[in-house]
Amino acid sequence: xxxxxxxxxxxxxxxxxxxxxxxxxxxxxxxxxxxxxxxxxxxxxxxxxxxxxxxxxxxxxxxxxxxxxxxxxxxxxxxxxxxxxxxxxxxxxxxxxxxxxxxxxxxxxxxxxxxxxxxxxxxxxxxxxxxxxxxxxxxxxxxxxxxxxxxxxxxxxxxxxxxxxxxxxxxxxxxxxxxxxxxxxxxxxxxxxxxxxxxxxxxxxxxxxxxxxxxxxxxxxxxxxxxxxxxxxxxxxxxxxxxxxxxxxxxxxxxxxxxxxxxxxxxxxxxxxxxxxxxxxxxxxxxxxxxxxxxxxxxxxxxxxxxxxxxxxxxxxxxxxxxxxxxxxxxxxxxxxxxxxxxxxxxxxxxxxxxxxxxxxxxxxxxxxxxxxxxxxxxxxxxxxxxxxxxxxxxxxxxxxxxxxxxxxxxxxxxxxx
Ligand SMILES: [Zn+2]
Numbered sequence: 104x105x106x107x108x109x110x111x112x113x114x115x116x117x118x119x120x121x122x123x124x125x126x127x128x129x130x131x132x133x134x135x136x137x138x139x140x141x142x143x144x145x146x147x148x149x150x151x152x153x154x155x156x157x158x159x160x161x162x163x164x165x166x167x168x169x170x171x172x173x174x175x176x177x178x179x180x181x182x183x184x185x186x187x188x189x190x191x192x193x194x195x196x197x198x199x200x201x202x203x204x205x206x207x208x209x210x211x212x213x214x215x216x217x218x219x220x221x222x223x224x225x226x227x228x229x230x231x232x233x234x235x236x237x238x239x240x241x242x243x244x245x246x247x248x249x250x251x252x253x254x255x256x257x258x259x260x261x262x263x264x265x266x267x268x269x270x271x272x273x274x275x276x277x278x279x280x281x282x283x284x285x286x287x288x289x290x291x292x293x294x295x296x297x298x299x300x301x302x303x304x305x306x307x308x309x310x311x312x313x314x315x316x317x318x319x320x321x322x323x324x325x326x327x328x329x330x331x332x333x334x335x336x337x338x339x340x341x342x343x344x345x346x347x348x349x350x351x352x353x354x355x356x357x358x359x360x361x362x363x364x365x366x367x368x369x370x371x372x373x374x375x376x377x378x379x380x381x382x383x384x385x386x387x388x389x390x391x392x393x394x395x396x397x398x399x400x401x402x403x404x405x406x407x408x409x410x411x412x413x414x415x416x417x418x419x420x421x422x423x424x425x426x427x428x429x430x431x432x433x434x435x436x437x438x439x440x441x442x443x444x445x446x447x448x449x450x451x452x453x454x455x456x457x458x459x460x461x462x463x464x465x466x467x468x469x470x471x472x473x474x475x476x477x478x479x480x481x482x483x484x485x486x487x488x489x490x491x492x493x494x495x496x497x498x499x500x501x502x503x504x505x506x507x508x509x510x511x512x513x514x515x516x517x518x519x520x521x
Contacts, residue, residue, distance in 0.1 A: 108133050109283065110323045110360065112389045112410075116508050122407035123516075124381070127507040130389060132166075132281035133321045134190060134198040138390065139410040140507075142396065142500045143168040143200055144417065144493055148177065149193045151418050156194050161499075162494040166198040166281070168413035171274050172207035176264070180277045188279030200282035200413070202393070203271045203313075203327075206289050206365075208255040208264075209246045211237050216231040246257050248288060250305065268312035275306065282391075285361055286311040287327040292369050299331035307343050314349045314357050323360035325391055332372055334379050336422065341383035361389040364409075373400065377407040398427070398440040400497065402520055405503055406512070415498045421488035424477060427495040429459040430519050440519075444488060449474040456487075462494035 110132050117126035130137040142189050144151060144159065145168045151159070159167065169189060174180065186192040189199050246255040252267030268286040287306040290299050310326045326344035330336030341362070348358045356420040362384050368376065373395070384390055389410045396414020397402075404412070417427070425441040427434065434440035434457075442449075444456075455465035456473065464473075464487045478486030506515040 108321050112323075112361065114386065116222055116510075118507065118510065118512060123406055123513055125405050125503075125507045125512045126408060126410065126471065127504050128389065128410060130198075130282075130323075132198040134196065135165075136280050137165045137198055138504055140401075140405045140500055140503055141165050141371045141411055142401070142496050143411065143413040144497075145170070145413055145415045146193070146195075147415070148173045149189070151489070152422065153482065153489050158490060159195070159493075162490075162497050164197070166200060167195060168200050168202065169193075169278070169280065170207060171201045171204035171271065172211070172280065174278060175204060175274055176259055180274055184277045188277075190279070190295050198282065199280035200278040200391075201275050201278050201279075201284070203284045203286040204266050204274065205253060205271065206284045208253045208260075208266050209288070211258040229446065230299060248302075250306075250308075252286075253288075268309040269316040272313050272316040272324075276317070276322070277282060279319075280465065282323045282325065282361070283317075285310045285324065285326045285394075286361070287329055287365055289367060290329060290331050291334055291366050291367050292372070294331055295330075296336075299329075299333055300336055303329045303331075303336050303340055307340070307347075310344055310359075311347060311349060314347065314359065315351065317357070318351075319462065323389075325361040325363045325389075326359035327363040327365040327393070328380055329365055329496055330378070331366060332369075334375075337376055337379045338383055341380040345388065359388070361391060361392045361411075363364075363393050365393045374403055374407070377409065381408045396496070398434075398519065399436050401499070401500065401503070405474075405507075406516060412500075417492035419490040421492040422485040423491075424484075424488065425492075426456045426488050427492050428436070432458055436520065444470065444474050444477050444484070446474075452481055454489050457495065460491060460495055460498070462491050462498075464491045466493075 112128060112130050114126050114128040117202060128139045143166045144164055147170050149169055160478050183189055183192045194442055246253060252265055254265050256263055271286040286309050290302045306329045328344055330340040339504040344359060344362060348356050351357050391411035392404050392409045394414060396416045401412060420441060422443045424443050426444055427441050433442060449470040452470040454470055457465055473484060473487055506512045
């Protein structure tokens with residue numbers, strides 16, 4: 104009999120001073136291993152704009168995040184299932200994670216109605232500010248949450264759809280990613296205590312239904328902590344999800360394999376939330392911080408014990424003309440470690456984008472040439488910056504992992520964050 108693969112997570116090195124809880128670990132997933140802390144580039148519909156799978160292999164991306172909402176609507180789950188799942192369909196051989204689709208179901212339909220492109224959102228925070236109990240536009244309901252799930256209209260063509268915890272889990276099982284997420288509602292920071300509590304309790308009931316609905320044991324299922332900016336709710340959510348156990352059909356007890364931290368955060372409030380919840384999560388569970396990915400947020404989160412990140416930032420800011428740089432080459436917290444290539448001062452700058460970067464764009468082209476190309480052949484310019492930024496972020500994670508292994512994370516943190 105063939106032994107069935109069961110994914111696992113192991114913490115290999117960890118710091119445990121009051122100021123530094125960083126840890127290096129290994130996730131063993133069905134499509135390979137992922138060293139943590141890790142950053143998952145977001146291939147929304149299976150691919151990243153202007154970047155292909157060869158690029159992601161070249162830059163040693165370990166795992167990608169794909170969005171269930173988008174794949175559910177286009178090309179449709181059956182197309183992907185017929186192809187043998189997300190890996191075969193996209194040709195990506197390493198691990199994938201998929202989100203539950205709930206977040207986009209509630210936020211995107213509204214964005215399209217307001218005349219904003221879904222690509223204009225800079226971050227989770229901005230998308231999430233659209234979220235409330237019922238979304239209306241000019242009196243028309245666009246998305247509605249009830250006890251059982253979310254009714255929403257497609258961002259592509261306005262057709263009506265419904266997600267429930269069971270539908271989300273079945274969708275993610277059809278896609279077949281290595282890591283999947285429970286269906287939740289992301290509340291926005293200004294939501295009242297009463298609404299945030301009501302929503303969190305519903306998310307907990309959905310979490311239990313997700314555990315009961317999941318049938319595939321070769322996928323890691325993550326529960327998602329909510330609770331807004333309220334300490335007692337956040338801690339109640341962390342405790343509930345970390346200790347939730349259900350019996351599946353065979354009577355075998357099931358719990359979440361990992362914990363996600365969700366929600367929208369105002370400036371720096373996120374660090375408080377991490378400080379509140381992480382002590383309530385068992386040490387053997389990997390922790391994913393959803394939708395976060397600035398350099399500062401990554402350092403501050405790793406320091407607090409986060410293992411996994413996903414974010415669209417590297418490619419999104421790249422398409423807007425920004426490129427990441429190391430400290431020592433003008434990168435600092437204030438400029439978010441990024442400069443803008445269209446700035447006139449780069450017209451005569453013969454340096455690479457980031458003199459410390461080893462990516463193929465930095466090995467080959469000068470800032471001066473990329474400045475010229477970004478203005479005259481913008482798609483090619485956007486590709487160069489997207490490539491560099493993704494490489495930079497993945498390389499930063501590698502440096503962070505190496506520093507934790509050598510017990511030198513504090514030194515690396517000081518070098519970047521001072
Ligand atoms: Zn580079």
